[in-house]
Amino acid sequence: MGRDTGKEKETDIISKIGEKYPRMSKSHKAIAAYITDHYEQAVFMTAAKLGETVKVSESTVVRFASGIGYDGYPEFQKALEEWVKDKLNSVQKIGVKYGRSTQSEILTSVLEADIEKIKDTIDHLDSASFEIAVDTILEARTVYIVGIRSCEPLADFLHFYLNMIRGNVVLLRTTSTSEMFEQMIRINEKDAIVGISFPRYSMRTLKAMEFANDRNAKVIAITDSVHSPMNLYSSCNLFARSDMVSIVDSLVAPLSLINALVVALCLKRPEDVKHNLEELEQAWNNYQVYLNDEINFIDEEPMLNYPLRTEGKFSKEGNLPEEENLP
Secondary structure (H helix, E strand, O other), X not given: OOOOOOHHHHHOHHHHHHHHHHHOOHXXXXXXXXXXXXXXXXXXXXXXXXXXXXXXXXXXXXXXXXXXXXOOHHHHHHHHHHHHHHHHOHHHHHHHHHOOOOHHHHHHHHHHHHHHHHHHHHHHOOHHHHHHHHHHHHHOOOEEEEEOHHHHHHHHHHHHHHHHHOXXXXXXXXXXXXXXXHHOOOOOOOOEEEEEOOOXXXXXXXXXXXXXXXXXXXXXXXXOOOOOXXXXXXXEEEEOOOOEOOOOEOOHHHHHHHHHHHHHHHHHOHHHHHHHHHHHHHHHHHHOOOOOOOOOOOOOOOOOOOOOOOOOOOOOOOOOOOHHHOO
16 A cells, blocks of 8 residues: 655644544554644654653554554654644744735734635534534533633633533543543533534544543534544534634634524523523622622722622621621
């Protein structure tokens, strides 16, 4: 069987690893995970050093390189070096594209590019998959959300609002794959997971989705295209265009997609959302959560010296001590 030797294939080494990941052995998956999450270090490692780091033999590393389509480790390392070099040279690409532009021209150019990505997302979004995602999230016993690196703010956003719509929402936060599995240990067929990942794809996110799929949980992928490795274990795929303008991932379209998902969920459960927001509002008022943190009017002065509780007053329930008696 011939090897892929074209430059385009070689520089797309991370995608090749993602495509072959489901059929890899346990040791090869460990190598793949390390390279994907630590490519800056892996690119300088010999086969022996990489094997020592991942706790596998040097020959296993060599077989891994061969297994994903290279004629040995040196060719694999060269392909990884070119991929990393292309990523690190993104700063130079900014100069080529925007070097002679004024600040206002840069602003207009970036915003127009983001508008185009949203339009492209609208044109290619599968409405049936969107509806399935909404129903899956509402019907699941527990919903797990995972987004790593630049996708972490997207996961935070979805978790924040989903928690207002329904209970049992778990945001997976960790830098370790093993810790991620510990947080997901009880996931089963009654649960669902939403995996959010865009180039450069996260192997930790993919592993979480694989684990959920093995436990027969519903798997929803929010990613960029049908070619994304995140689709390997998902039963429902939502695509949003995300190109790199420079060194920065454009996450405008993915955020809009998640925003639409939240709105659709709210409209499916309006009474639940209303009840949850009323309880939150009551808690905020009782404990003056936003007293010194939120200004609703431009002429409103922050009450910096206002105490947490008014002296001599009890809470509405009458079961809390007076302010001066609090420890």
